Amino acid sequence: MAAAEEGVSLNHISRESTDIKRLANFYQQIFGFEEVESPKFGEFKVVWLRLPSSSLYLHLIERNPSNNLPEGPWSAASPVKDPSHLPRGHHLCFSVPNFQSFLQTLKDKGIETFEKSLPNGKIKQVFFFDPDGNGLEVASKEDSS
Numbered sequence: 001m002a003a004a005e006e007g008v009s010l011n012h013i014s015r016e017s018t019d020i021k022r023l024a025n026f027y028q029q030i031f032g033f034e035e036v037e038s039p040k041f042g043e044f045k046v047v048w049l050r051l052p053s054s055s056l057y058l059h060l061i062e063r064n065p066s067n068n069l070p071e072g073p074w075s076a077a078s079p080v081k082d083p084s085h086l087p088r089g090h091h092l093c094f095s096v097p098n099f100q101s102f103l104q105t106l107k108d109k110g111i112e113t114f115e116k117s118l119p120n121g122k123i124k125q126v127f128f129f130d131p132d133g134n135g136l137e138v139a140s141k142e143d144s145s
Helices: 020-031 083-088 099-108
Strands: 012-017 034-036 046-050 057-062 092-096 114-117 124-129 135-140
Touching (some): 020 057, 083 114, 083 135, 099 124
Parallel strands (some): 012 057, 092 135
Antiparallel strands (some): 034 046, 114 124
């Protein structure tokens, strides 16, 4: 079956938060996102970030306090804060060429992690949460050795 449109690409991912500045700082410090110009919506604030090594944007949106959606996984009815559950749960994955250095940065910042590898052992993985409880994975580039 052919796609409805050729050349489709991912434009952005959005995250809702009660503290978009805190979340922006996390993604800037951990992944190197850069803040870009964002529109002024008036009734709510946003921070738009871009990953310099790609065309991926992350839109952080001030939470609407009148909706009934959980703010993040940790505010859900049965929050799970154990990163070892993330390999089979909702998460975003980034790849890095310097996996061990990245892993050390997470440890230096006191971020709880869960490490594993793909079954063939060629790609290392680390799972952790952002400050709002959103699942994240960072994978090494494939080891061809």
